[in-house]
């Protein structure tokens with residue numbers, strides 16, 4: 463119980479002190495989970511940072527010029543055999559935002 467309270471205070475302090483980076487860190491953790499487990503991007507794509515080895519789609523580490531907007535666009539609308547996660551409501555808008563942020567900040571790492 464005491465430890466939990468301490469953790470809570472720590473998290474709150476940390477959040478107030480460095481709001482942006484804490485939020486970014488949380489997004490990266492959640493994004494990894496969506497990539498590997500919720501959306502199953504990992505089944506079709508190589509992404510070294512996520513430890514994924516799918517080879518149905520392109521290796522995301524070697525796609526030129528991937529950024530937040532381009533990932534967001536393709537995840538929302540799909541392409542070829544890649545599902546339209548947004549249009550078909552497989553993921554929520556928030557999840558798409560998070561996984562796009564994650565991928566854009568993970569490629570080539």
Ligand code: HEC
Nearest residue numbers: 501502503506518519520525533536537541542543544565
């Ligand atoms: C069923 C397999 C499959 C799943 C699941 C899948 N993709 Fe894809 N993805 C593909 C294929 C195939 C392509 C290439 C489509 C084409 O060019 O016709 C692609 C293309 C892409 C591209 C564009 C790459 C480029 O060349 O510009 C990105 C970015 C991408 N996927 C990210 C994701 C993310 C993020 C997820 C999870 C939310 C995901 N994909 C889930 C199969 C998949």
